Amino acid sequence: MVIASLLAVGASAVLAGAQEPTPGKSTVLTPTPPVPECNDDRLKNDSLLRFTGKQRLCVFYHDATSPSSIFGAIGATGFAAITSTEDPRFGTGAAALAPGFSTRYAQSATKSAGEYLVDWAVGQDPRASRHHGSVAHRIKASAASLFVTSNDSMTHFKPGPLAGAAAGGFIALAWETRDKQSVEGAFQHMGMSLAGSLVSAEFHEFSPEIMRWVSNRFEPKLK
Amino acid sequence: MTLTRGLVVVGLLATASGCVATAEYHRNDPVTRLCFNRGDHRECTDPPNDAVSLAYVEFDDNGELFDRNELDQAIHLVQDLEARTPSGIDVLVFVHGWKNDADNSGNVNGFQRFLKEVSRRRNPGRGPLASRRPLVGIYMAWRGAALKLGQDLTYWNRSLATTRVAGPHFEEALSRVIRAAKAPGAPAANTLIVIGHSFGGRILEHAITPYFETLLLQAGGTDFGPCVPPATVRPGSPIKGAWPDLTVLLNEAAPATDAKAFLETLSCHDVTYQRGDGVNLPLILSFTSDGDSATGVALPGGQWLARSQLRLRTYTAPDPNAPWEGPAEIPDQTTYFTHSAAHIPALHSHELVSQSACSGQPAACAHAVVFDPSVGPIIRVGRDLNRQHGQRTEAVQYQYELLPVAARHDPAHPAPYWNHTPYWIFKIPIEIVPDHSDIFRNEVFDLLDFFLPAPGTAATLTVR
Numbered sequence: 138m139v140i141a142s143l144l145a146v147g148a149s150a151v152l153a154g155a156q157e158p159t160p161g162k163s164t165v166l167t168p169t170p171p172v173p174e175c176n177d178d179r180l181k182n183d184s185l186l187r188f189t190g191k192q193r194l195c196v197f198y199h200d201a202t203s204p205s206s207i208f209g210a211i212g213a214t215g216f217a218a219i220t221s222t223e224d225p226r227f228g229t230g231a232a233a234l235a236p237g238f239s240t241r242y243a244q245s246a247t248k249s250a251g252e253y254l255v256d257w258a259v260g261q262d263p264r265a266s267r268h269h270g271s272v273a274h275r276i277k278a279s280a281a282s283l284f285v286t287s288n289d290s291m292t293h294f295k296p297g298p299l300a301g302a303a304a305g306g307f308i309a310l311a312w313e314t315r316d317k318q319s320v321e322g323a324f325q326h327m328g329m330s331l332a333g334s335l336v337s338a339e340f341h342e343f344s345p346e347i348m349r350w351v352s353n354r355f356e357p358k359l360k
Numbered sequence: 361m362t363l364t365r366g367l368v369v370v371g372l373l374a375t376a377s378g379c380v381a382t383a384e385y386h387r388n389d390p391v392t393r394l395c396f397n398r399g400d401h402r403e404c405t406d407p408p409n410d411a412v413s414l415a416y417v418e419f420d421d422n423g424e425l426f427d428r429n430e431l432d433q434a435i436h437l438v439q440d441l442e443a444r445t446p447s448g449i450d451v452l453v454f455v456h457g458w459k460n461d462a463d464n465s466g467n468v469n470g471f472q473r474f475l476k477e478v479s480r481r482r483n484p485g486r487g488p489l490a491s492r493r494p495l496v497g498i499y500m501a502w503r504g505a506a507l508k509l510g511q512d513l514t515y516w517n518r519s520l521a522t523t524r525v526a527g528p529h530f531e532e533a534l535s536r537v538i539r540a541a542k543a544p545g546a547p548a549a550n551t552l553i554v555i556g557h558s559f560g561g562r563i564l565e566h567a568i569t570p571y572f573e574t575l576l577l578q579a580g581g582t583d584f585g586p587c588v589p590p591a592t593v594r595p596g597s598p599i600k601g602a603w604p605d606l607t608v609l610l611n612e613a614a615p616a617t618d619a620k621a622f623l624e625t626l627s628c629h630d631v632t633y634q635r636g637d638g639v640n641l642p643l644i645l646s647f648t649s650d651g652d653s654a655t656g657v658a659l660p661g662g663q664w665l666a667r668s669q670l671r672l673r674t675y676t677a678p679d680p681n682a683p684w685e686g687p688a689e690i691p692d693q694t695t696y697f698t699h700s701a702a703h704i705p706a707l708h709s710h711e712l713v714s715q716s717a718c719s720g721q722p723a724a725c726a727h728a729v730v731f732d733p734s735v736g737p738i739i740r741v742g743r744d745l746n747r748q749h750g751q752r753t754e755a756v757q758y759q760y761e762l763l764p765v766a767a768r769h770d771p772a773h774p775a776p777y778w779n780h781t782p783y784w785i786f787k788i789p790i791e792i793v794p795d796h797s798d799i800f801r802n803e804v805f806d807l808l809d810f811f812l813p814a815p816g817t818a819a820t821l822t823v824r
Contacts, residue, residue: 166392167389168395169389172469172472176464176466177465177469178469178473178800181798344794348651349650349790351653351657352650353650355703356656356699356703356704357689
């Protein structure tokens with residue numbers, strides 16, 4: 138009897154669920170639930186005023202695990218192996234690949250972490266944006282974006298990228314031989330790191346144009 | 361050896377843990393009200409308003425509807441708003457692309473932002489939300505993301521999934537939305553835009569092409585058969601029925617073989633789609649960003665590798681009496697199979713050409729149709745405004761002219777111009793869309809906005 142009642146209740150619930158909504162009857166809608174903070178689109182488009190600490194962490198995580206970051210380290214390791222310029226302490230052949238990749242990736246992650254932490258501390262935007270205007274203006278503006286940030290009223294010093302480069306430069310000393318572990322060496326690494334950031338900023342600025350040029354190479358041409 | 365074994369194990373673990381489940385994400389909230397300020401629900405409910413609603417219709421990996429209730433609720437929402445708004449409503453359907461789904465993907469938030477912007481643009485006075493023209497967004501979702509890591513490796517797998525998703529259930533859903541918004545009985549001032557992005561464009565094209573073909577074939581009656589030879593005078597038959605005001609394939613990731621057959625049908629039967637004042641309109645608008653490397657580089661690579669799966673033929677020499685057979689510049693199917701339609705210049709119908717800035721004269725930047733005696737109507741798309749860009753305000757001024765390809769060339773040296781059909785294909789500059797994914801932009805709506813009919817006006821679709 139109990140089972141029969143349960144079955145009857147279950148069947149009526151299924152039928153009620155399958156029923157077509159009645160036209161003409163107003164639908165009562167609930168508000169759309171907020172999209173999670175670390176949604177890709179929110180990370181790109183949310184205003185800085187509402188950018189939370191969690192979102193900053195997510196931007197860092199996305200950048201640190203992005204294909205360009207991982208493949209950058211893989212590419213540099215491969216290049217060192219091919220040109221026989223890898224640190225001999227990492228071993229030879231395939232055995233050198235893992236420590237080579239790990240050290241390069243660790244250096245890049247430390248640089249990113251330093252940059253994001255300082256941006257966070259001073260409340261500046263960790264995201265890169267593109268500029269409008271002539272090519273010369275855009276080259277200058279994207280290079281300047283490593284050092285300054287501006288709003289409608291004034292320009293501010295941007296310490297994040299410099300701090301990141303410094304963090305990357307000093308961490309690189311950890312796997313240098315003792316004779317190369319000096320402040321001078323750290324600044325050398327920092328300079329190289331900043332140069333990498335500059336190339337990256339310019340590539341980001343002009344990537345639509347670069348991709349346009351590459352895509353056009355693949356198009357069948359009109360005869 | 362140990363290293364290789366370790367890498368294999370790590371790879372397998374990463375792949376296994378990175379699979380995206382086949383799941384329905386909106387069973388409990390298939391239709392909702394979109395609040396303009398995120399997290400502030402009071403504006404949605406106090407007072408209640410119909411400014412922007414959002415519906416989800418989800419399909420599984422085999423193209424079956426997860427739950428018919430989602431589709432029923434979406435249709436009911438459209439009909440309900442129509443019943444309460446005799447002056448008409450706007451419906452915007454979006455089919456997302458690769459690496460997205462209905463869960464927490466970027467397109468979910470991007471579509472919500474886009475809907476809010478469309479509502480603002482369609483209600484320039486920006487009165488209280490309750491006085492706005494209702495806008496319904498319908499997000500057609502499928503399993504575009506199959507892996508959490510290494511998603512680029514899923515190109516062929518997800519490309520095959522699109523052909524399954526564009527099956528009977530998707531066609532049914534699309535037909536029901538079109539009929540709910542545009543069939544006789546619905547307010548004449550309703551507008552319906554259907555947008556497919558990336559692989560979503562492929563799904564949309566697969567599903568809507570048979571819909572259009574059925575309309576055309578029915579209009580032709582028993583005599584609908586042979587193509588219209590050049591310079592033949594044959595009266596056109598206006599087509600009655602319901603179809604979207606605008607069907608958009610944006611950065612479509614599909615081989616041009618998908619488009620080629622329908623282009624040929626449109627050309628063969630000299631199908632035209634015109635406004636009352638004689639300005640041609642697109643039945644399908646396919647445009648791709650100049651900077652879209654996903655369809656410009658990755659798609660040719662992926663399709664080139666997939667080419668071994670089928671036999672592609674070489675076309676016979678072009679017949680001047682059968683111009684509908686395709687542009688003479690493309691001698692074989694391989695070209696169609698390894699490129700998207702917008703990346704084949706010989707298929708282009710129009711060019712979007714940048715004009716000198718209309719500085720300081722907002723009116724000069726406005727959308728307009730200008731008549732050039734030698735070219736005919738030219739569509740001018742422009743904008744002049746100040747836009748917030750990060751923490752800076754930037755003056756944005758641009759103006760483009762959408763010219764038929766023929767108008768761009770010296771009549772003494774006529775350029776190939778095969779596509780005279782209402783299936784418009786062209787590239788758009790990186791200033792409008794910079795790459796493959798960044799599509800929910802004001803500039804995109806500026807472009808689409810031109811093609812939306814003024815309330816109460818209808819364009820005529822004719823077949824010969």
